[in-house]
Amino acid sequence: MTRRLLLSYVGLATIVLLCLEIPLGIVNSRTERARIVEAAAAEAEAVAAYTELALASGRPGALAERVAHCARRIGGRVVVVGTDGDVLAAAPGAPPTGPPGRAGHPDLTAALRGRPATDVRASWLGGVGHLSVARPVGARAALGAVRITLPTEAVNARIMRVWLLLALAGPVALAGAVAAAFSFARWAGRPIRLLEEAAHRLAEGGPVSGVPVKSGPPEVRSLAAAFNTTAARLEHILASQRAFAGEASHQLRTPLAALRLRLENLEPAVARRARPSLAAAVTETDRLARMVEDLLAMARLEEDETVPGPVDVGAVCAERHRTWQPLFAREGVSLVLFAGSVGPVLALTGAVEQILDNLLSNALRASPAGSTVTVELRLHTPARRPLRDSRPCWADLHVTDEGPGMTAEQRARAFDRFWRAPQAPKGGAGLGLTLVRRLARASGGEVTLREAATGGVDAVVRLPSARPAGQEPSAGRADQPGRRVPALPA
DSSP states (O other): OHHHHHHHHHHHHHHHHHHHHHHHHHHHHHHHHHHHHHHHHHHHHHHHHHHHHHHHHTOHHHHHHHHHHHHHHHTSEEEEEOTTSOEEEEESSOOOOSOHHHHTOHHHHHHHTTOOEEEEEEOGGGOEEEEEEEEEESGGGSSEEEEEEEOOHHHHHHHHHHHHHHHHHHHHHHHHHHHHHHHHHHHHHHHHHHHHHHHHHHHTTOOOOOOOOSSSOHHHHHHHHHHHHHHHHHHHHHHHHHHHHHHHHHHHHHHHHHHHHHHHHHGGGSOGGGHHHHHHHHHHHHHHHHHHHHHHHHHHHHHTOOOOEEEOHHHHHHHHHHHHHHHHHHTTOEEEEEEOOOOOEEEOTTHHHHHHHHHHHHHHHHOOTTOEEEEEEEEEOOSSOOTTOOOOOEEEEEEEOOSSOOOHHHHHHTTSTTOOOTTOOTTOOSOHHHHHHHHHHHTTOEEEEEEOTTSSEEEEEEEEBOSOTTOOOTTOOTTEEOEEEOOOOO
16 A cells, blocks of 8 residues: 555656746746847847937948947847848948848848848747847838847856756655655555454454554544444454353253263163154154263364465375274165375365264265265366466365255255254264364365265265376376275174
8 A cells, every 4th residue: 555655645746847948948948038039139229229310310330330249248239220121230240142032031031021020040948039120210120220149158057957846846846745645655654554454354264353443534533433432342353252162062062961971871760662762862862962062172173274285186085994893784885985196285184083073973874874975075177277276286075975865945055054864874973074074174175065875865075185286297187086995894
């Protein structure tokens, strides 16, 4: 912002200086030109009056002395001609003979016809390239005409001197304007820069200290004060929410464990016909315990949000496959892993493990006996990537089951908190997919539910690749499946 303000002020100051100096230089040039023309006209009229007196008194010698004195005084050339164009007096030196019209002096020709004439030719920067003034002698030029040619070096030097002064004064004034503009821009931009830094820290979940509100324009100080109040309230609300979720989850775990233990201890004393109700109560207790665990996990995610780092997703999938394989085998469901060389991905620490655990738990509950749940890694490289996207590809983690599946409307609502499909088996808390989506987004990715070719649900978690641009794996063509890992024996 400081640079933009400085450029705008400097640009405005430059325009103002140009609008002031150029007209001032032009006015000065016109003034100097008018001044020398008036001086030359006055000198020509004085010589014409003296010539009239000298010719009337019959003293041509005095006329020659007067013309020579005038030429020396003005440093120019003075010519006096008669009515027929003959030169009566000239200084310095004699002019070419012949009629004035043929000599190339239209101003002298006009003066012999009784009309005062001035010949001014401008040079560059408004200077004077040539100046001559002709005046008739006597009434209606009955006695002749006078022509004075003045040198223009002096007036051009004065005009050039003013232009040079303006050219030197412009940068000095511009430098002062730049210094003043820079000070003002820093004064006005510093609190806004501090506000920007505080807003970025707040967006990243970091601590927000108060933004100084003692400097800057009044509007910026008011904005900083409002931001400080808003940030403090937001931080208090978030802290209260995290504390409530964490404390509630921790406080509920112990009584839930005690409740389940008491229900299990009641089984020998419960009649046979009431045991289904007791089993349902234990199941609901387990579901409530899992709900509490999910709430605690989400509270921890809010508290411990960090920057995603590289994770070996293939190794994580293989480890979770080994862990879940016995549970799937006990339910009569096959768990197959297709692991390929997709390289590391960017994810939060422990996020891929939690995502896989939740997706595999949902798939196991939805899969009938004798079906297969597939975990597959695919390397997805977009055909046309945006220029600003420096990631070479994405890694897609598919968890596909052969269960009853879900409709499009149900897949759209599956990520809502505490929402469960009507045909979903008992035991779910409705928070697993919500936690999966939050973990995926916190890692810079996304999760979607698709209809599987086998009729079930294909949960796809897309995570950004951690490989630098231009270092794609050799097997990195778009949507490339991995190799199949045989199922471990139960």
